Amino acid sequence: MTMRANYTGVGKDTIVMYVDMNSYFASCEQQRHPHLRGKPVGVVAYDSPNAAVIAASGEAKKFGIKTGMRLTDCRLLCPHIIAVPTHPTWYRQVHVDVIAILRSYCDDVVVKSIDEAAANFTSYRLVYKDIPEVARQIKADIRRKYDYLTCSIGIAPNSFLAKLGTELQKPDGLIVITPENIDSYLATLQLTDLPGIADRSERRLQLIGIRSPLQMRHSSPALLRKAFGGVVGEYWYRRLNFGEVDLYSTDSTKMMSATRSLSRPQRENRQAMESMLIALATRLEQRMVKANVFCKYVSFYIRNHDHTNWDTAIKLADPVQDAMELCSYIRQHVTAFEQSRGIPTLFTQQVRSMGVTVGSFVDGKVLQYSLFDNRLKKDLLRKTMYNIKDKYGKNTVRKGSELFIPDIMKDAIGFGSVKDMLVEGGVIKNKYLLEEDE
Numbered sequence: 001m002t003m004r005a006n007y008t009g010v011g012k013d014t015i016v017m018y019v020d021m022n023s024y025f026a027s028c029e030q031q032r033h034p035h036l037r038g039k040p041v042g043v044v045a046y047d048s049p050n051a052a053v054i055a056a057s058g059e060a061k062k063f064g065i066k067t068g069m070r071l072t073d074c075r076l077l078c079p080h081i082i083a084v085p086t087h088p089t090w091y092r093q094v095h096v097d098v099i100a101i102l103r104s105y106c107d108d109v110v111v112k113s114i115d116e117a118a119a120n121f122t123s124y125r126l127v128y129k130d131i132p133e134v135a136r137q138i139k140a141d142i143r144r145k146y147d148y149l150t151c152s153i154g155i156a157p158n159s160f161l162a163k164l165g166t167e168l169q170k171p172d173g174l175i176v177i178t179p180e181n182i183d184s185y186l187a188t189l190q191l192t193d194l195p196g197i198a199d200r201s202e203r204r205l206q207l208i209g210i211r212s213p214l215q216m217r218h219s220s221p222a223l224l225r226k227a228f229g230g231v232v233g234e235y236w237y238r239r240l241n242f243g244e245v246d247l248y249s250t251d252s253t254k255m256m257s258a259t260r261s262l263s264r265p266q267r268e269n270r271q272a273m274e275s276m277l278i279a280l281a282t283r284l285e286q287r288m289v290k291a292n293v294f295c296k297y298v299s300f301y302i303r304n305h306d307h308t309n310w311d312t313a314i315k316l317a318d319p320v321q322d323a324m325e326l327c328s329y330i331r332q333h334v335t336a337f338e339q340s341r342g343i344p345t346l347f348t349q350q351v352r353s354m355g356v357t358v359g360s361f362v363d364g365k366v367l368q369y370s371l372f373d374n375r376l377k378k379d380l381l382r383k384t385m386y387n388i389k390d391k392y393g394k395n396t397v398r399k400g401s402e403l404f405i406p407d408i409m410k411d412a413i414g415f416g417s418v419k420d421m422l423v424e425g426g427v428i429k430n431k432y433l434l435e436e437d438e
């Protein structure tokens with residue numbers, strides 16, 4: 001399986017509907033516990049004054065409470081805020097029902113996160129005469145199932161502008177952005193109101209004289225390339241001018257790669273090459289932990305002495321961060337190819353270099369409380385390990401896959417498979433498992 005092209009090149013007649021559930025986790029709590037409705041609610045991962053609020057209800061937001069604030073700080077702004085622990089299984093169940101409603105109208109639905117999805121209605125333009133009416137029906141269907149849940153819906157010729165539409169009216173919004181009205185919407189916005197433009201990009205744009213989204217849309221691809229230092233700038237031009245960049249993938253400009261050339265002794269030893277694959281994946285795992293992201297895409301290539309290549313691209317069903325897990329996906333593809341061609345191994349003496357790339361990142365903040373809570377424990381553990389490394393030095397802790405010696409590699413345990421390690425509130429209870437094994 002290969003990932004779909006990042007820039008699909010769809011034209012101005014495309015119709016994308018973006019659905020963003022309002023104050024999702026907090027509303028889900030209010031849905032299930034009616035006594036919380038109409039009240040300022042802060043959803044927390046664990047019960048402690050130091051806990052950060054990971055979602056605030058609409059009522060709490062009115063007091064200035066934002067995602068990421070500590071409960072103690074929230075109480076200064078809103079003394080009667082009600083802290084509620086997360087219930088990921090419940091949020092996931094609601095998510096599945098909301099997506100099913102969307103899919104009952106359109107079979108091309110791309111889930112963007114636990115509370116966001118984009119639906120490509122382009123091939124339905126003859127089926128539905130009135131797409132905003134479909135949006136209203138979707139809202140009504142959701143309300144019929146969960147009477148307290150609302151969503152903001154944006155409709156536009158591409159997924160970026162459709163998402164922007166959801167930002168313009170909250171809660172329960174419905175905004176249609178067209179080539180005719182886009183400028184009047186953009187005129188009301190600051191650069192940092194655009195999803196994906198943070199302070200740093202804002203500064204870079206200002207340096208070349210672009211101070212507003214409207215100016216940004218009417219500049220040139222070349223100028224935006226200059227501001228963003230490359231193709232990313234061109235993507236921004238397309239987003240604001242009805243090109244499609246984001247529908248089927250997350251930002252492909254955000255990829256991480258690790259590559260290595262092989263020395264002669266390495267290429268004569270298959271085991272050493274396998275170990276190198278693990279080393280490359282481990283390097284990417286470290287970078288993903290640091291950035292707090294998980295990947296839904298991984299590719300692997302082998303470059304041979306005679307300039308032939310072998311590569312594979314894999315779209316992952318679940319977001320992955322663990323190096324051993326990445327390697328097992330790659331190995332499955334390598335083995336399948338070897339067997340289909342009757343080749344004993346791709347790791348021959350011909351191999352000169354190899355590389356692993358990961359992308360289609362999912363934010364760990366979203367992930368940990370969303371679809372994949374069964375991973376929560378081990379991902380927290382991995383993060384904790386890297387934090388200890390940062391604090392006390394690289395060699396304090398070490399996982400099996402960081403050892404490159406082939407004989408040891410065979411017995412190495414991926415960190416993710418240390419299941420019975422106890423972690424509570426980020427504190428490791430069973431410390432000896434992390435001790436240096438040299």
Ligand SMILES: [Mg+2]
Nearest residue numbers: 020021022115
């Ligand atoms: Mg939302």
